[in-house]
Amino acid sequence: MTTHHKHCVIIGGTSGIGLALANDYLDKSWQVTIVGSNADKINTLNSYYQTNDNLTIKQCDITDARQRQQLFDELANTPMTHFIYSAGMYYNERKLNLSKVQSEQILAVNLQAFCQCFEWASTQLKQHPKNTHLIAISSVAGLLNFEQMSLYARCKRVMIEICQAYQLALAPFGIGVNCIACGYVNTQKLRELNAGNAHHKPFLCSEKQAVHEINHAIHRNSKLHIFPKPMKYVVRALSGLPELLLSQIMKLQYQQQDKKLHQK
Numbered sequence: 001m002t003t004h005h006k007h008c009v010i011i012g013g014t015s016g017i018g019l020a021l022a023n024d025y026l027d028k029s030w031q032v033t034i035v036g037s038n039a040d041k042i043n044t045l046n047s048y049y050q051t052n053d054n055l056t057i058k059q060c061d062i063t064d065a066r067q068r069q070q071l072f073d074e075l076a077n078t079p080m081t082h083f084i085y086s087a088g089m090y091y092n093e094r095k096l097n098l099s100k101v102q103s104e105q106i107l108a109v110n111l112q113a114f115c116q117c118f119e120w121a122s123t124q125l126k127q128h129p130k131n132t133h134l135i136a137i138s139s140v141a142g143l144l145n146f147e148q149m150s151l152y153a154r155c156k157r158v159m160i161e162i163c164q165a166y167q168l169a170l171a172p173f174g175i176g177v178n179c180i181a182c183g184y185v186n187t188q189k190l191r192e193l194n195a196g197n198a199h200h201k202p203f204l205c206s207e208k209q210a211v212h213e214i215n216h217a218i219h220r221n222s223k224l225h226i227f228p229k230p231m232k233y234v235v236r237a238l239s240g241l242p243e244l245l246l247s248q249i250m251k252l253q254y255q256q257q258d259k260k261l262h263q264k
């Protein structure tokens with residue numbers, strides 16, 4: 001890989017939003033490195049993309065300190081232009097009492113490994129800061145603060161706060177930090193969690209639309225980009241409400257969604 005190429009690293013690039021972003025960067029002739037932990041997904045991707053020299057696929061459990069360090073060592077000599085943290089782990093926490101393993105996984109993927117990756121990537125980007133961006137894929141779930149919010153939502157909320165700190169810290173270096181608060185995106189993972197069909201989710205958007213929104217946010221160097229627009233307006237309106245009222249509304253909203261899911 002030569003240094004004049006633009007290079008995007010996507011942690012959590014082996015499926016869903018991360019993979020859709022990877023395909024978009026490949027279409028624009030960037031060098032792309034995608035990272036995921038699942039060997040089956042990686043084998044399938046390796047056979048599909050075997051002739052594409054611009055793509056590197058790396059297997060790494062980003063929550064494992066040793067594997068993560070090995071990944072960082074392998075990536076250290078290849079300058080990056082964009083670093084995207086799209087890795088995420090979510091369950092239907094309303095339906096499920098999380099097991100110890102699941103709650104550990106949610107915390108480790110959505111928050112702890114994110115912190116480690118942003119710390120490493122920011123140091124890397126400072127070496128070649130021109131036109132570089134750190135991008136975090138968070139969620140609108142993190143924008144509403146109420147007592148019964150899920151562990152996933154809490155992690156995504158902290159992610160948004162951490163991005164705000166990096167925005168201030170990296171501004172003198174000219175490095176952009178963009179936090180993306182996605183509404184519902186029709187990925188396979190979201191469908192799997194909803195009996196194969198996520199169409200009952202409010203303001204559901206396609207992976208293609210998500211890629212368009214994320215590109216737009218990076219291009220405009222948005223600090224916090226919330227999409228789709230109707231979801232952004234709803235979340236803005238809800239976040240001004242007293243916490244007790246917000247809790248009640250969220251409870252009703254989730255009951256409504258669950259009813260629609262059962263009617264399918």
Ligand SMILES: NC(=O)c1ccc[n+]([C@@H]2O[C@H](COP(=O)([O-])OP(=O)(O)OC[C@H]3O[C@@H](n4cnc5c(N)ncnc54)[C@H](OP(=O)(O)O)[C@@H]3O)[C@@H](O)[C@H]2O)c1
Pocket residue numbers: 011012013014015016017018035036037038039041060061062063086087088089090109137138139140181182183184185186187188189190
């Ligand atoms: N879809 C939505 O409606 C929605 C809404 C708001 C926010 N988001 C956020 O968007 C991101 C992508 O979600 P998605 O729906 O596209 O889900 P997805 O297809 O499951 O993507 C998650 C990615 O994270 C990777 N990952 C998970 N655990 C990992 C680990 N321990 N080590 C390395 N990689 C790991 C997965 O790869 P492996 O399986 O190979 O490990 C996969 O590439 C997540 O951060 C999610 O929270 C999604």
